[in-house]
Amino acid sequence: MQALAERFARYAAHRMSGARDVRVDGLSRIHGGASRETYRLRLRWSEAGEPHERGLILRRDPPSSLIETDREHEFRAYRAFRGTDVPVPEPIWLEEDASWLERPFFVMERVDGCESSLRGLTEAPCVAHREKLGRTKWQVLAAIARADPSRLGLAKGRSELSPESCWEHELSHWEHVIDADELEPEPIARAAIRWLRRNPPPPAERISVVHGDYRSGNFLYDADGNLRAVLDWEMWHLGDPLEDLAWSLNPLWSWPEAKLAGRLLPREQAVAVWEQASGLHAPSEALHWWDVFTQVKSLAIWISSGREYADRRSQDPMLALVGWVVKGAQDRLALDALRSPS
Amino acid sequence: MKPEVPATLQALAGVLLAEIAPRLVDDYTQKTSGVAAGLLLVAAEEWDRAAERRVQENRALRRLFAEAAPQVRSEGLRRRIELASRSRDPSLRLSSLDERNALLRGLLIELHAHVESLTGPAATRLEAQIWDELRAGVERRAIGFWPL
Numbered sequence: 001m002q003a004l005a006e007r008f009a010r011y012a013a014h015r016m017s018g019a020r021d022v023r024v025d026g027l028s029r030i031h032g033g034a035s036r037e038t039y040r041l042r043l044r045w046s047e048a049g050e051p052h053e054r055g056l057i058l059r060r061d062p063p064s065s066l067i068e069t070d071r072e073h074e075f076r077a078y079r080a081f082r083g084t085d086v087p088v089p090e091p092i093w094l095e096e097d098a099s100w101l102e103r104p105f106f107v108m109e110r111v112d113g114c115e116s117s118l119r120g121l122t123e124a125p126c127v128a129h130r131e132k133l134g135r136t137k138w139q140v141l142a143a144i145a146r147a148d149p150s151r152l153g154l155a156k157g158r159s160e161l162s163p164e165s166c167w168e169h170e171l172s173h174w175e176h177v178i179d180a181d182e183l184e185p186e187p188i189a190r191a192a193i194r195w196l197r198r199n200p201p202p203p204a205e206r207i208s209v210v211h212g213d214y215r216s217g218n219f220l221y222d223a224d225g226n227l228r229a230v231l232d233w234e235m236w237h238l239g240d241p242l243e244d245l246a247w248s249l250n251p252l253w254s255w256p257e258a259k260l261a262g263r264l265l266p267r268e269q270a271v272a273v274w275e276q277a278s279g280l281h282a283p284s285e286a287l288h289w290w291d292v293f294t295q296v297k298s299l300a301i302w303i304s305s306g307r308e309y310a311d312r313r314s315q316d317p318m319l320a321l322v323g324w325v326v327k328g329a330q331d332r333l334a335l336d337a338l339r340s341p342s
Numbered sequence: 343m344k345p346e347v348p349a350t351l352q353a354l355a356g357v358l359l360a361e362i363a364p365r366l367v368d369d370y371t372q373k374t375s376g377v378a379a380g381l382l383l384v385a386a387e388e389w390d391r392a393a394e395r396r397v398q399e400n401r402a403l404r405r406l407f408a409e410a411a412p413q414v415r416s417e418g419l420r421r422r423i424e425l426a427s428r429s430r431d432p433s434l435r436l437s438s439l440d441e442r443n444a445l446l447r448g449l450l451i452e453l454h455a456h457v458e459s460l461t462g463p464a465a466t467r468l469e470a471q472i473w474d475e476l477r478a479g480v481e482r483r484a485i486g487f488w489p490l
Contacts, residue, residue, distance in 0.1 A: 001368075028369060028370065030369070030370065031369060031370050031373035184444050185447040185451055187447055187450050187451045187476055188476055190455075191476070194455060194458065198458075316374070317374060317378045317381050321377055321381055324384065324485075325384060325485050328483045328484060331479075332484075335473075335476060335480060
């Protein structure tokens with residue numbers, strides 16, 4: 001860890017031309033974030049004779065990843081949403097040159113005094129503010145859905161997507177992931193994929209930025225129930241905003257409080273907050289399609305993590321856990337979604 | 343020593359959680375140890391039932407195929423379904439049972455897709471049986487220790 005701290009200090013000094021005596025304190029790895037290695041640190045330096053310090057988050061490409069995306073893609077989302085109604089940490093440096101820290105990485109502001117854990121939502125002090133946080137959670141998701149991709153500079157690829165067919169683009173993507181990574185035949189995932197193709201959803205009301213992993217656990221909140229920053233933008237893309245809404249409602253994120261979506265609000269209330277704040281609609285038939293899609297996408301991610309572990313591309317036991325236990329739970333949820341009426 | 347594998351794995355998980363993790367200085371390795379201990383407990387649960395659940399599932403799939411075969415319209419698929427329904431597990435080694443299970447579950451996918459294209463009460467009943475088997479497969483694999 002000391003070697004990484006020293007290398008990062010050298011990098012920071014290279015980026016900050018007026019800085020002297022640049023050093024790193026308290027570098028530690030954050031658990032989770034299986035798509036990238038995530039570290040917290042405090043950077044200290046002097047400039048014009050004055051001491052300075054700043055809390056930072058370092059996101060470094062891993063040797064192996066749960067989700068294969070490039071860091072520039074994620075960094076671009078932070079840059080685009082900075083200063084909008086969607087709170088995000090300030091993105092600071094993007095570095096593609098692997099010689100600095102062995103792998104490419106990016107750096108962003110550390111938002112202090114917050115946590116992101118699912119468990120924290122059900123414990124004091126946050127448990128008293130769950131309704132407030134829940135309302136904000138789905139209002140912020142509505143703000144993502146409302147945002148104009150062109151104005152944000154995130155419209156690349158927009159012309160290739162139509163409201164009628166954007167679902168097909170996403171479904172094919174995740175089907176290919178399952179094709180490539182399954183360790184054994186997956187009859188539930190395959191049944192879900194066939195159902196989705198036989199019952200296409202209505203056209204998207206609009207083509208929006210889709211966060212791609214908007215859920216409890218992927219935003220920072222404080223002790224007063226304020227949502228301070230939306231994180232983990234590595235899977236953002238353009239598409240039907242109902243994709244994000246359904247993903248946020250995945251019952252997996254509710255466990256063990258099945259009646260509270262993301263451990264925060266009853267599903268119906270969450271949908272109503274989102275509809276009111278976005279001005280968009282979530283008809284039950286369309287949302288049901290995206291609920292089933294959510295199961296396929298989740299299964300694809302857990303199947304991929306199992307593949308990473310089985311192929312020994314990663315020794316992270318979290319990949320084995322999700323590929324085994326969570327994938328099993330998701331199979332059950334997929335069956336529930338397929339057998340429930342829209 | 344007679345190797346009691348589940349008890350050994352449980353004990354190892356206990357050592358990790360109670361003895362090693364608290365002495366680790368950083369949050370990341372502490373939590374990673376916790377996940378590793380959880381996996382040992384899952385493996386302990388799986389150990390005892392591993393062969394039984396595979397044998398049960400392979401038998402259940404063969405029974406399903408035997409009932410389904412007369413309704414399959416595609417000759418090639420019907421032949422493979424009939425053949426699979428009469429197959430046997432050549433060994434109780436997990437790797438061998440898994441190999442057979444993969445063949446049978448692959449065939450189940452084909453059968454399910456085929457049945458979805460059929461109409462009539464018999465097809466509806468068969469499809470319901472397939473859904474029941476999918477549900478049973480999930481329950482066979484469920485981890486009691488980690489009841490997500």
